[in-house]
Amino acid sequence: MTEEIIIAGFGGQGVLSMGMILAYSGIMQDKEVSWMPSYGPEMRGGTSNVTVIISDTRISSPSLNMFDTAIILNQQSLDKFENAVKPGGLLIYDPNGVNRHPERKDINIYQIAATDKAAELGIARLFNMIVLGGFLKVKPVISEEYIELGLQKSLPERHHKLIPDNLKAVQTGKEIIKAIQTV
Amino acid sequence: MTEEIIIAGFGGQGVLSMGMILAYSGIMQDKEVSWMPSYGPEMRGGTSNVTVIISDTRISSPSLNMFDTAIILNQQSLDKFENAVKPGGLLIYDPNGVNRHPERKDINIYQIAATDKAAELGIARLFNMIVLGGFLKVKPVISEEYIELGLQKSLPERHHKLIPDNLKAVQTGKEIIKAIQTV
Amino acid sequence: MSEVRLEDIIKPENKVYSKTDLLTDTVMHYCPGCGHGTAHRIVAEVIEELGAQNNTVGIAPVGCSVLAYNYFNIDVQQAAHGRAPALATAVKRLMPDRLVFTYQGDGDLAAIGTGETIHACNRGENITIIFINNGIYGMTGGQMAPTTLPNMKSSTSPFGRDVEMMGNPLKITELLAQLPGTAYVTRQAVHTPAHVRRTKKAIRKAFDLQAKGAGTTFVEIVSNCNSGWKMTPVDANKWMEENMFPYYPLGDIKIPAE
Amino acid sequence: MSEVRLEDIIKPENKVYSKTDLLTDTVMHYCPGCGHGTAHRIVAEVIEELGAQNNTVGIAPVGCSVLAYNYFNIDVQQAAHGRAPALATAVKRLMPDRLVFTYQGDGDLAAIGTGETIHACNRGENITIIFINNGIYGMTGGQMAPTTLPNMKSSTSPFGRDVEMMGNPLKITELLAQLPGTAYVTRQAVHTPAHVRRTKKAIRKAFDLQAKGAGTTFVEIVSNCNSGWKMTPVDANKWMEENMFPYYPLGDIKIPAE
């Protein structure tokens, strides 16, 4: 099994940490993982993305141009990465602020209204965990229990009390994700 | 004609300027010339030497290990350069302060007591011109008139009034140089 | 009064303030609320007022303001980290009738560029240095700068600047004022309208003195780096008043004799 | 009195002064009359008096004193031009119980090394800097230094230092005294017996303060470069008194509070 994922969105959306939790969870499940962020100068704003690879075998390139899965959190990222999904691959996106929806016919497309849901539940900070949940629903590359272990490893001790809320958000994500097109 | 000369002595003896006057005179006589000094950090004292080449043709290496003529002004330089005279070549030295005299049998050896003479005449600053005269006596590689032209070119304008004294010292050198051994 | 409608007021002939054309229309990449933008604008306004657009060479540093050349509609050179005063020295000496200024951050000017700054000022190069002191390395992600306050947190002093270990904040501006080469040395800010107006006057004064060949003019602007300080822009400005100003008191430090 | 013969006086038990063993027997390469030699000797004497020969690390600069390591019979590192304070910073932090000093010329310390000097002092590195100010680059043949006096001739200011073009002499010592990191800053000389004795006391004080962890201690020694100045040693010392001292007045500039 090798799952090559790109997660892309605005700077403040928790893209990098989502990738990190995913990667750490992969480690807990004894997988090989890599996490490769886009990076730029410090200034706030702009887009951000991270390539996460989870695999049963040694990972060759951590930097890729084509992905099994693209998790897309804003319009710019959709424009940039829609065509980077392998045929037959998966594209998950949050429709918030998106005015041009994905158009490819040869990939699986799912929507997750995580922004709205997070706002509704008053858990804006856990927005990214909702998205993560949605992804895991569609592609259960990591088992439930390892996500908890991954959170334990990736969050600093003082934030461990928030783990239950995180897991609840993952659960929420699993519930609200919906298929738009499956191929 | 190519004449390869090393002039060596103490820092303050005017070794470099003697070489320069010789080289400039060579230029005036339409020769090819090169002047290559030893150089070191600024501190006063220590020895100093310069390689001067005067030739009718393009000069290849300005840095040499064997010379047609060695003009030697102290013991250290004598020790260092005696063996660098080509067989049949010329060694001129000032005996002042020298306690081990040249020993080679296959070269021409001349003595010039320029230090003493200069002191006697009260022209310590022209010591080097006396030596130059001695050399030119033995090897007239540059004609008299060009030495004057060489002096004119190499001395700054404000010192031109000293040229006659310089030429007189050259003359003195021609008079006092004496052969020790000719082969 | 409510009979006056907005449409009546918003007419070209009623315009009293708008962004100077000496700035381009490019969106500045600075974080929301960052003082760099304000500082840029008033520098540009002064150049415009002096009619010096075609007679000015600016030198951008390495730091958040590295892209200043995209915003100023004048000729700009981008210098290696800390070396802007060296570039400016050459530019001014080679073209003495141009208005020449550098625009530098505290890491650029007071850490890696200490030598170039001090020697340009000491030679009394007839240039103006605009110095944005935000107490941190903004561009690279909020590391400690020479000007970071005691106990202030940064990504390389995550438990606060420990002066025993990391040294004291460097008041480079006060040092430069000691040099005979500097003609005018002042410390200002741009977070309130009053300060902006005062700083603009200071820049004007610096440029005027440069035109007179007075020597090096130096305008420090204490500013925020809300991103590096991890605060909202408004909180950052408040924190700056409460913490930076006591350490870096505003006002003229050296003014020309006459 | 003439009945006392020299042989009676010159006996080991009557010896009152001789060169310290902390200097090696190697002939110093300095020009006749150069102050470097004297400065070396008194630094060595203080180290000897402190019994610190095996506990000291010296840092030699690039300049005439580059070969200091051949003369001091202690461990010495030879630094790149201007960087001695950076080396000393690391040495002292890694081995805090050693006595660490740099020995630097004015070109080394106040031109190329300005940044390292200021930042080491600003951090209050617990080291001692011995600064030989002879107003010129001795080693490379008498070029202008940052400290060269106005109108003073050097090989790169052959018509005298023109302050308009070449800038003012840099009083770096006064600047360093402004920094909170420096504990003791003084300016001395070594051309007369009285000055030598006073300077030795200053060095002793600096080393003592270092042992107490007081911060950076800085001893400037105004000295001659008779070779670069193109004078006899004796004339050079006279010229120094008449010209250098008015510009670089001798005495303590900063002394520790207590």
Added chain:
Amino acid sequence: MAIKGAIVVDIEYCKGCGVCVGACPQEVIRLSKKVNGKGYNFAEMQNDACVGCSNCAVVCPDGVITVYRLKV
């Protein structure tokens, strides 16, 4: 004679930093609940008390405020 002012915020360029809000002596400005294309809550007039003093424009880091003033 009264002075009436108005500001025009270049909404797409505004970064919603809020610096202008506190700078206005007349408490004219607030940050909108709406966001612009870059996701910023831009500045807007919340009343007609503006006197056209330009304070807001002068401190706006992004120079996105234009100020108008009319003597009525």
Added chain:
Amino acid sequence: MAIKGAIVVDIEYCKGCGVCVGACPQEVIRLSKKVNGKGYNFAEMQNDACVGCSNCAVVCPDGVITVYRLKV
């Protein structure tokens, strides 16, 4: 009780700079007419007025003077 001093100059190491000459309160030292191996006119005592004050040794850049003192 008088104090008699004497100095010993390490002639071969002396560079004839003359700094010691002016430093001596007793005008004991002069530069010799003779030169050493390096060509320097070395320092020497010219009289027996030395009081062993060490001034000369203390200023000698090359540290070539050793001073002796005897109370007689």
Added chain:
Amino acid sequence: MKELRLMKGNEAIAEAAIRIGVDGYFGYPITPQSEVLEHLMAEKPWEKTGMVVLQAESEVASINMVYGGAACGKKVMTTSSSPGFSLMQEGMSYIAGAELPCVVANVVRGGPGLGTIQPSQADYFQATKGGGHGDYKLITLAPSTVQEMYDFVGLSFELAFKYRNPAIILSDGLIGQMMEKVYLTEYKERWSDEYINKTFPWATTGRAADRGNSIITSLQLQADKQEEVNLRLQKKYREIEDNEVRYELINCEDADYYFIAYGSSARISQKAMELAAEEGIKVGLIRPITLWPFPTKIIRELGQKSKGVLSVEMSAGQMVEDVRLAIEGKVKVEHFGRFGGVIHSPAEILNALKTKIIGG
């Protein structure tokens, strides 16, 4: 069991430094490697192992602090990225000349000049041929995983002290910024003063009666003496070339072609190799781990018998010169590179193999 962590390459360097008992780190921030200093400052190793960490005023100061520390026989290091490493060139030459063991990591970004902060491998020449003046060599290790970023800190110090020679870790923004699994080693104690005194008599730790005074210098005013220094250095370099070449061979058993690639490029070339295999093209990968000493012998051995060799670098073509020197014109050698911060895609690499070597 060894401790396992998900870490950035930069953090791995910092963590390794703490754990293997490095004595001092001196550095100046620059993207994409500032995490090294940040991680150290956050971990406060001075409380754990006594390690000194200092943010210097510049890269020039950093490298000279490293000189000072290394001269004391201490394990000291710095890290930087391209422009910062350029500023260290005088210092590197001094350190090499004075034969001081130390470690410098360059997390390369796209140049020239201020360039970009994205990954690049265009500092190969600078690292391997000598960016500073004079004849000297730096032991150059090129990690291609985060684990190697960690491991090579220890390895570099080992080699540096073995040969009294600076060692550098030539990495790039990709390896520096990416996270992977890292197995951490146990904390080791720093060397004691006694150990250093005994083992490194050249170190300036304060003169000792039995060894006299130590001098650390790179100066010899007399040319013949300086030539002796150089001869000693050259002898040492030959010894390192004989003993310390490191490389990895992947799928080289019956390859028709070879990729030669190091660091990030090796990772991406490996993916290209997978793609090639899918198409039935037999490509092997020779991954130099030491860039100097360069694995000339194995490249010559394998490469000269192959049908062609592609040097894959994120540069305009630098390592390819060493590959050519190894191949000696026997078979086709080409370079494929993206540069200025652009990372090549696996597909591009395969394509380059097809057009430049197979079809070329």
Added chain:
Amino acid sequence: MKELRLMKGNEAIAEAAIRIGVDGYFGYPITPQSEVLEHLMAEKPWEKTGMVVLQAESEVASINMVYGGAACGKKVMTTSSSPGFSLMQEGMSYIAGAELPCVVANVVRGGPGLGTIQPSQADYFQATKGGGHGDYKLITLAPSTVQEMYDFVGLSFELAFKYRNPAIILSDGLIGQMMEKVYLTEYKERWSDEYINKTFPWATTGRAADRGNSIITSLQLQADKQEEVNLRLQKKYREIEDNEVRYELINCEDADYYFIAYGSSARISQKAMELAAEEGIKVGLIRPITLWPFPTKIIRELGQKSKGVLSVEMSAGQMVEDVRLAIEGKVKVEHFGRFGGVIHSPAEILNALKTKIIGG
């Protein structure tokens, strides 16, 4: 008739700068090249041509002053020697990246480190491969006479402005310190502001209505943009390689062997050639004048047909790599060098030819 002078190589550089109309010189003293600044200060060219001369506070400042001046379209230059040139590496990379024409002379001395102040050629790699970071090239001219020291100042500026690329003069302490005849050219006027504005619209001379504002930078935060910059640079470099190779052939008509040597080494090798001729050994000398672009083609052409080639350098073997790349293993290539400030003797060179090539 042209004015004739006996001059040091260093003085010749300075005098040429004044006479060809250089606008600014910025430098810091270092042996063996301080005579450049000294000669300029003594000549007061600011009174003659308006040339600016400034002693900078360091080499780092010098090179960045050069950056600032060159960015104005002015003819500016600096000179230094090895350690100083190492300090300029960041600046060189910036200048290359920003495509600024300027001239830098490195009067090389023996390294590494502080080394010695005697002549050396061990900065060849640094000059030709890139001592700074990133993919860039410096046009590198190697004078072997004092006349060439003079002439190459003008030539360097010509090439620098033709290609908007820095050019360097790679000399050494021997050529810098020796005196030879120099034919001086007439004083030329410096370029007027109008000329510069018209000819170099990129120059930051103050914005002009017709060209808008000029920006001099080496930054492109986006990798793909930075790659474009690099592609443009590489294209330019290929062009320079095609057009600007310069070399001298001496006695190459029917040579059995070749010396390849530049600068001082070429002079000494010429003497060795004379000695060889006396013994009936036919040796030719290929003297690269441009070290980059390197005269690969002619060396390949002549060398591959010879019985062997000896690369003679005052280094431990640097240019020899480029010679090997040219010869491609076709005939024997060996290196002979003295280093650390030692100058080889003609006899030694001949001997090396005999033992390493003829008998080897």
